[in-house]
């Protein structure tokens with residue numbers, strides 16, 4: 001893949017002394033145009049900076065975190081670039097693609113689909129890797145200081161991407177991640193549709209299962225925040241499965257349980273500063 005690609009700048013907005021940009025480009029992995037957004041702090045004029053990828057949850061787009069996450073003020077202070085992306089291909093024109101909110105459009109689950117018709121374009125794991133390569137090549141990103149975090153479906157994506165590519169993502173954290181997708185209804189629906197019945201593909205896309213074959217891959221720790229008033233907690237998220245897997249792998253984990261917080265962006269924006277500082281320290 002060539003790293004010299006045409007980026008179309010859709011819009012640019014001054015923000016906390018830096019710029020918030022929205023881009024479109026032709027993705028090789030997806031085979032369709034994809035949108036992503038970047039916050040560049042003012043320090044980007046002076047050289048390469050650390051960057052933090054954010055993977056959003058079901059129904060979100062490349063705009064959601066930048067509009068609702070409230071992360072730019074702290075990123076501006078820390079001199080940290082933020083990168084976030086859409087949650088599925090758009091324009092694949094698959095029958096029934098928009099029929100449910102937890103599968104298909106807005107619900108790519110950050111996996112590379114193997115099952116038709118999804119396997120033509122739904123290659124979101126590869127797309128994150130492509131975007132990593134793209135921003136390192138075209139923006140002032142220090143390739144040695146890139147981290148990843150995400151929310152819910154995106155928390156699952158961040159944990160899996162980090163566990164499978166620790167050489168690319170040096171730090172990882174999550175808000176209310178789907179910790180064991182092979183065991184919950186959201187994950188089983190998505191994995192069956194995208195990956196069929198291959199237990200190996202399921203294992204490779206399940207953070208708790210992956211951690212079982214690792215030994216302390218992030219010795220400086222993983223941070224997870226979970227709201228205890230989260231309506232999806234009991235049925236879909238299973239943080240205790242990831243907690244147990246980390247204990248078995250001797251992986252340090254800071255899993256913070258917060259009374260009163262639900263699954264939404266009021267919860268994320270409350271704790272996002274802690275996540276940026278956690279990544280900055282690493």
Ligand SMILES: N[C@@H](CCC(=O)N[C@@H](CSC=O)C(=O)NCC(=O)O)C(=O)O
Nearest residue numbers: 057058059060101151152153154264265
């Ligand atoms: N439409 C759904 C609710 C969808 C939802 O809650 N999406 C979450 C992520 S859930 C896991 O990945 C989200 O981040 N939504 C965006 C937002 O702005 O809150 C329903 O009707 O229940």
